[in-house]
Amino acid sequence: MNLPLLIRLGAQTDTGRRRAHNEDRFAVGTDLPAGPWDVFPEDAFPVGPLGVVLMVADGMGGMRAGEHASKIAVEAVRALFSNLSTLPASDEAALEYVKEALMTAHRAVADDAGRNPRRTGMGTTAVLAWIIADGIFLAWSGDSRGYLFTPAGELDLLTSDHSLVWELVKLGHLTPEEARRHPESNLITQSLGDDFHRPAPDVAQARLTPGCRLLLCSDGLNGMLSDDEIRQLLSTDAPPGRTCDALIDAANEAGGLDNITVVLLDVVTPGDAA
């Protein structure tokens, strides 16, 4: 059996330069099931037996309801993984689990909106990654993203936005960069909490290798920075915490039009763990 991968983590969220409130939220669970969330060592540590959970949620809704939506979604996912006792029996089961975790979060947001008329219409995007050994199991709803920066210096987009402009990218009518600059780039086609158009989260699977970096982010990052700018900011030996700060600084320097959230997992290269 292979030794567990050694990883380093960073996570940061910022209101940006234009918004009055931060409706984004992240969650990092490294010590499943019972350990505290969002607490992790600065130094490298091994992936635990039940894996590592990373999540970014980007809430929307008036009267600060977006803040509630992202918070409720994150708390629902935390509660689920905090009761975990075994690993899924297969890769397919792991993908089904992360998808169902987002549907559980969807129901929690929708139920809360049903009880609180002031929060009617609130919703949240979400991207959720469960790391099991060297496997990445992703589910998402909306336009929050997962990227994998490879040791060869390439940036792979692991997710596919649920947005009108991304539909046009998939049809070949827009390039990703044209979609990013499109005036209607913010129109998403699904989100958690919307009972009229129930979400159908997508899933994807990828593999961690030594020297790679897994990034989850809200659109306040990739709306302000091109994929190539993100790639360049990840092409550094800086630890994930410092890299998260650099990503947020760059998004703010580019305008900071939206809340910005980043979660970054680095796989340590053997012999480089000291």
Ligand code: CA
């Ligand atoms: Ca946003």
